[in-house]
Amino acid sequence: MRQRFVAAAACAALALSVAAGCGRDSSGGSETAKAVGEGKASGEITVWAMGTEGEKLAEFAKGFTAENPDAKVTVTAVPWEAAHQKIASAIAAKQTPDVSMIGTTMQGEFAKTGALDPTPTDLFQKSAFFPGAWDTTVVDGTSFGVPWYVETRGIYYRTDLAAKAGFPDGPKTWDDLTAMTKAMQTKAGAKWGINLQPPNKTGSWQSLLPFAWSNGADIAAGGKYTFDTPEMTEALQYYQSFFTQKVAPPSLPAGSMEPAFVKGEVGAFISGPWHVGILNDQGGKDFTVAPMPTGKSSTSFIGGSNIAVFKDAKNRDAAWKFLAWLSKPDVQVKWYQTVSDLPAVQSAWTDPALTGDKILKVFGEQLKSAKAPPPYPTWEQVSAVLDTEIEKVCSGREEPAAALKAVQQQADAIGTGV
Amino acid sequence: MTARRDLIARTVLYLILIAGLLVVVGPFLWMLLSSFKPEGEIRSVPPTWWPSHWTLVHYRDLFARLDFPRYFANSAIVAVLVTVGNLLFCSLLGYALAKLNFPGRKALFLIVLGMLMVPGMVLFVPQFVLVSNLGLANSYAGLVLPFLAGPFGVFLMRQFLLSIPDDLIEAARVDGAGEWRIFWRIVLPLCRPALATLGILTFLASWNNFLWPLVVATTDDKYTLPVALALYSIGQNRIYFGLLLAGAVVVVLPVLIVFLVLQRQFLRGIATTGLK
Numbered sequence: 001m002r003q004r005f006v007a008a009a010a011c012a013a014l015a016l017s018v019a020a021g022c023g024r025d026s027s028g029g030s031e032t033a034k035a036v037g038e039g040k041a042s043g044e045i046t047v048w049a050m051g052t053e054g055e056k057l058a059e060f061a062k063g064f065t066a067e068n069p070d071a072k073v074t075v076t077a078v079p080w081e082a083a084h085q086k087i088a089s090a091i092a093a094k095q096t097p098d099v100s101m102i103g104t105t106m107q108g109e110f111a112k113t114g115a116l117d118p119t120p121t122d123l124f125q126k127s128a129f130f131p132g133a134w135d136t137t138v139v140d141g142t143s144f145g146v147p148w149y150v151e152t153r154g155i156y157y158r159t160d161l162a163a164k165a166g167f168p169d170g171p172k173t174w175d176d177l178t179a180m181t182k183a184m185q186t187k188a189g190a191k192w193g194i195n196l197q198p199p200n201k202t203g204s205w206q207s208l209l210p211f212a213w214s215n216g217a218d219i220a221a222g223g224k225y226t227f228d229t230p231e232m233t234e235a236l237q238y239y240q241s242f243f244t245q246k247v248a249p250p251s252l253p254a255g256s257m258e259p260a261f262v263k264g265e266v267g268a269f270i271s272g273p274w275h276v277g278i279l280n281d282q283g284g285k286d287f288t289v290a291p292m293p294t295g296k297s298s299t300s301f302i303g304g305s306n307i308a309v310f311k312d313a314k315n316r317d318a319a320w321k322f323l324a325w326l327s328k329p330d331v332q333v334k335w336y337q338t339v340s341d342l343p344a345v346q347s348a349w350t351d352p353a354l355t356g357d358k359i360l361k362v363f364g365e366q367l368k369s370a371k372a373p374p375p376y377p378t379w380e381q382v383s384a385v386l387d388t389e390i391e392k393v394c395s396g397r398e399e400p401a402a403a404l405k406a407v408q409q410q411a412d413a414i415g416t417g418v
Numbered sequence: 419m420t421a422r423r424d425l426i427a428r429t430v431l432y433l434i435l436i437a438g439l440l441v442v443v444g445p446f447l448w449m450l451l452s453s454f455k456p457e458g459e460i461r462s463v464p465p466t467w468w469p470s471h472w473t474l475v476h477y478r479d480l481f482a483r484l485d486f487p488r489y490f491a492n493s494a495i496v497a498v499l500v501t502v503g504n505l506l507f508c509s510l511l512g513y514a515l516a517k518l519n520f521p522g523r524k525a526l527f528l529i530v531l532g533m534l535m536v537p538g539m540v541l542f543v544p545q546f547v548l549v550s551n552l553g554l555a556n557s558y559a560g561l562v563l564p565f566l567a568g569p570f571g572v573f574l575m576r577q578f579l580l581s582i583p584d585d586l587i588e589a590a591r592v593d594g595a596g597e598w599r600i601f602w603r604i605v606l607p608l609c610r611p612a613l614a615t616l617g618i619l620t621f622l623a624s625w626n627n628f629l630w631p632l633v634v635a636t637t638d639d640k641y642t643l644p645v646a647l648a649l650y651s652i653g654q655n656r657i658y659f660g661l662l663l664a665g666a667v668v669v670v671l672p673v674l675i676v677f678l679v680l681q682r683q684f685l686r687g688i689a690t691t692g693l694k
Contacts, residue, residue: 055483055650076637079648082629089633092543093550097636255461255659274656282458 031142033118041318042070046097048087050080050305052339053101053148060338064325071318091115091310098313099322102145102306104136104372105379110308112377112417116144117309117316123324132302133344136372140418145308146327149341152300152370153210154289154362156275157268158261164188165267170290174214174238177293181247184267193247195257195269196239196394204394205373205386206301207270210292211235213299213371220374224416225382228408235295236393236400243394250395258282272303273342273363289359291366302370304344342367377417385410446670453477453663460659476664484646485639486668493642494672496561496631497624503566504620505613511567512575513601517587527576533569546633556636565624571616578612579605618677625673643669 041064049057054077061073076097078086084106090096091113102110110116119137124146126134133147155177157170165183167176181193197207212219215238217231226232242248252260258275260266262284269275279287292300307326309319325331332343333351342363343349349364373379389407392398398406448467452460453476455469480486514520515527545564546555554560582605590600606613631642641649647669651662 051649051652074637077649079632079645079652081648081652082632085629086633089543089546090636093547093555095546095550095555095636259458259461278656282461 031118033120033142035122036120036320037317040070041068041321043315043318044072044074045099045315045318045322047073047075047322048078048097048100049075049307050078050083050101050103053305053341054078056339060335061322063331063334064322067325068318068321071322073322094312096310096312098315098319099307099309101148102308104133104303104306104375105383107136107144107306107308108139108375108377108379108417111139111142111144111375115310115312117311117313117320119143119146120320123320124327128327128346129344130302130346130367130370132367132370132372133304133306136302136375137306137308139375139377145306146323147344148305148307148326149332149335150302150304150344150367150370151272151274151342152302152363152366153206153270153272154291154300154366155268155270155293156261156279156287156289158184158190158264158287160286161188161190161264161267170288171293172290173294174211178241178247181242181267182245185247188267189264190267191260191265192249193267194242195252195261195266196242196248197270202384202387204390205383206303208236208239208386208390209371209373210270210300211239211295213301214292214295214297216296220376220416223418225374225376225408225411227386227404227411229404233401233404236390236404239390240393240396240400244396258284261287273340273360276359277340289362291362297369298366300366300370302367302372304342374416378414381414382407382411385414449663449666449670453660453667455660457658457660460663476660477668479661480650480664480668483650484665488639489641489643489646490672492561492631492640493625493644495558496627496642497621499558499562500565500624501617501621503562504568504571505617507567508571508616509575509579509606509609509613510601511572512579513605515572515576516579517582517584517605518597530569530572530576534573542629542633549634555634556640558640560634561631561640561642564630565620568620571620574616575609575612578609582608621676622673625669 047057047061048054054075058073058075061075064073065071078101083101083103087096087100087102087106087110091110096115102116119142126143129147130150133150134143137143137145137147155171157180159168159170161184162168162170162180165180165188167180167183171177171180177194184190184193197204209219212232212235215231215235217229217235219225219227219232243250249266252266257266257269258278259282261269262279262282276289292298307323309316309323313319326335327345329343329345329348329351332345332348333353335341336343336348337353342360343354346368348354354360354364373383376382386407389398389403393400393403448465451467451469454472454474455466456471456473456475459466459470511530515523515530549555549560549564552560554563586604586608587600590604595603626644627642628644628648631640632645632648635641635645638646638649643665647662647665651658651665
């Protein structure tokens with residue numbers, strides 16, 4: 001609660017400073033990027049990075065300083081939990097570093113403050129990255145920063161239970177998923193066919209949206225949010241059906257889903273690549289990952305993180321050169337080998353380090369079409385509304401159509417913020 | 419009859435106390451024991467109390483990955499300075515508000531009361547802007563200065579000081595003691611229980627403070643323990659429970675030891691104030 005409050009206070013302060021025009025040109029329209037000087041990078045580059053990335057980047061950046069002997073990369077590790085507040089406060093007080101990792105869902109909000117430097121087009125090729133990932137950097141027609149690493153969601157399932165349920169190759173379509181998870185309960189002895197993101201947890205929209213997109217829904221079109229559509233309603237009805245038919249548990253305590261999956265009590269769940277490590281830690285075997293089942297298409301959610309340069313950067317040119325280095329395919333592969341972050345650069349995926357793994361291949365294929373939520377500055381607010389309504393629908397307290405009307409109403413009231 | 423009723427009352431009392439103790443100590447014990455379990459066992463359902471496999475891997479991880487002495491020293495320096503500052507400044511101002519007559523005393527007290535009503539979070543960003551404009555971002559001064567005195571401490575000390583009889587202070591004045599001497603030799607020793615309370619509360623608040631050090635420290639050599647702990651144990655998509663629990667044990671233990679050692683002091687302070 002407290003943290004939310006501070007975040008809100010920081011945003012309010014940001015909004016004020018922008019409104020008062022505290023020396024920042026927050027011209028909403030497309031900004032033009034300045035070119036980056038030629039030659040090698042020099043001087044100190046200060047970088048903020050979260051979690052494992054923050055811990056390992058300093059050592060990893062020695063590859064960059066070897067090529068640019070006059071440059072020095074200073075990395076500060078920032079806890080994920082509080083990264084949003086730290087960056088928001090730093091922008092408000094003009095204490096930003098040269099470079100920071102920016103979570104994809106924070107991108108819109110921070111770009112809108114006018115604190116991020118537009119991506120120089122002479123240095124980066126849009127087509128080099130996964131299109132869904134690149135889209136997360138674009139706010140109002142201008143790209144701020146580049147994708148650093150990506151992740152996407154697939155269906156984890158128990159191969160032994162799936163075989164008993166009559167789906168040895170996993171689910172291909174929506175009907176398959178329903179039939180397979182049901183049969184896992186009736187024929188294979190699983191207590192629950194599938195675990196869908198606990199509805200009482202924030203972030204359940206990340207599980208719902210893949211179904212919506214796979215059904216042809218577009219949650220933002222023509223410069224506004226569009227939740228109240230037939231495609232979206234159908235997707236939410238489908239999502240709800242797992243709960244009403246008691247195939248999905250109403251809610252599992254945090255951390256108890258993985259052990260239950262390993263024991264075969266839960267047949268499947270939706271998650272990203274990091275779950276492979278968690279399941280292996282707990283002795284999980286006989287599992288694999290299937291792409292999101294096809295409705296009109298098989299379209300998943302793309303997450304991960306971007307990395308951006310601040311306008312107030314003391315060493316702007318060197319900062320962008322560092323980002324260009326991080327985006328090289330071979331460096332992206334090496335980074336994957338260092339911290340298991342999946343490359344955002346498409347050509348990195350042809351490296352044997354990535355093509356050898358069966359599960360990775362599924363995620364790699366899924367990434368090509370995966371989509372991100374609209375990079376509107378208000379997305380965090382609107383997604384919280386969506387979470388609340390999903391919870392009501394999954395617990396059976398509201399009809400999907402009514403819930404989406406409510407989301408639409410509130411989203412319209414909040415606006416896109418662009 | 420009465421003896422029996424006494425026994426029943428006593429038994430009930432102890433049962434309630436034991437239940438209370440379990441509620442308070444239970445989570446702590448679980449944290450301590452679980453920090454020795456392998457990652458998989460911590461999250462197993464049904465949960466276990468006693469680790470079936472003892473392991474020190476989380477502690478080894480913690481000390482290998484964290485520059486523990488540095489973060490510990492940062493936390494200790496900040497917490498001690500903040501506590502000392504609060505004890506000194508809050509009792510000084512509290513004394514002035516309770517016992518000295520000067521123009522504007524009422525207004526000053528109202529301001530203090532008013533500050534109590536303002537939630538600290540509202541001041542967070544302005545305070546950070548102020549600190550960084552003063553050039554104190556990423557310094558110990560920036561970590562300590564804003565917390566050296568607080569309205570709560572002033573209020574607490576004033577209320578306590580009101581209960582000290584004026585006669586005592588006047589007697590000292592008649593005996594020829596100056597204001598400083600009265601405060602230092604007569605008033606402060608009488609305040610020991612209030613000072614102990616204030617000390618414990620400020621130390622804990624500072625030791626556990628997360629947001630301020632996180633935002634003010636722009637490089638990680640100025641991080642305090644809670645910030646460092648969050649850094650390594652909570653990832654983007656997963657939480658490393660073992661590391662988190664081991665870290666929590668290490669963060670809690672020093673405080674626990676300090677208070678177990680000092681507890682007698684505090685109790686004596688409270689017990690003897692009435693006799694002086």
